[in-house]
Amino acid sequence: MKIPVAKALFNSHSYSEYRKLISDLLLEGKSTGNEQSEDLTHYSTLNETRMNRLGKTIKITEENSLKLKSLNSEYIWLVISEGWCGDAAQLLPIINKMAVESGKIDLRIVLRDENEELMKLFLTNKNKAIPILIVVDKETGSVLEKWGPRPKSAADLIIEYKKEFGVIDETAKTNLQLWYLHDKGLSTQEEIINLMQNL
Template sequence: MNTNIKSALLKSYSYQEYRSLVSALILEGKSTGNTQSDDLLHYSELNESRMNRLEKTIKITDEVLAQINQLETKVTWLVIAEGWCGDAAQILPIIYKMAELSENIDLKIVLRDENEALMNDFLTNGGKAIPKLIILDEEYNVIGDFGPRPEPARKLIADYKVANGVVDEPIKIELQKWYLQDKGVSTQNEIMQLMKSKELV
């Protein structure tokens, strides 16, 4: 097993433990992560509301449900996240709902800033973009990874950055609107396409 993965798994949280940690920190006026600021606290509070809503509203499609039911091999879904991350708030509830559908999926969450070595193994264009879902086999070998965003959301941000040179508040609002309209379908499909490509389902 990769040493960085082994170390991260020892510090991992269940989904409910992660949610409880983020909530407890918010009550203390804090966010997860090494950096503390009013902005990060504000984003954490927004994200908690988003996750509460998504847990009630996200539906797993019939097609994805059928694919998950075909999973016969035990896998671990290890997600790198932080409470202040807007993309993590949109994607984690989907991953959680998918994982809950199969006894063969063990979902674990780790904090990016507490697991720098692991994060450095899964950079996106040289950056520490999250969330990052790492799929591990029974021996905790890496099968594949997904994230930080589904392809249409990635393209939305990339195109805006090319045109404007920055990722600012207007595009962050557009991104949240995209997630709302997509209803988690792109994330579900891309994760299952990855699973299929590795012949897991």
């Protein structure tokens, strides 16, 4: 196993520990990460509400449930995240439900800013985009695949917006959140399951 991956796993959180960490920090008026600002704390608060809602409403389709249960090995899904990240708030509740549904996947979450070495191995266009899901073989500890920071259609939406307007502003972020709302986690399920089946 790559040393940064092993180190990250050693310092990782379960989904419930990650949620508690964010909630506890918010009680102190803080967000996760090295940088602290009113904006980041505001996003973390919004994201906590989002994750609570998605935890209740997100459904794994019957077909996807069967596919997850029929995986032929055991895996660790190591996700790089931060509490203020809008994409992570949309995706982690789905990823968590998929892991639980499978019975063969152990979900672990690490914070980007605390795992610089790991983040550098999984950059997107030279950027520290998150969340990144790293698929680790539970038996051998080897990294098999990665996915993220968002489903392809959502990524395309942002690329197109940036081409047209030159920036990612609040309108772009709102459009992205609306995309997630309409998609109901289906693109994420499909993409991650395809990836797992192709291993």
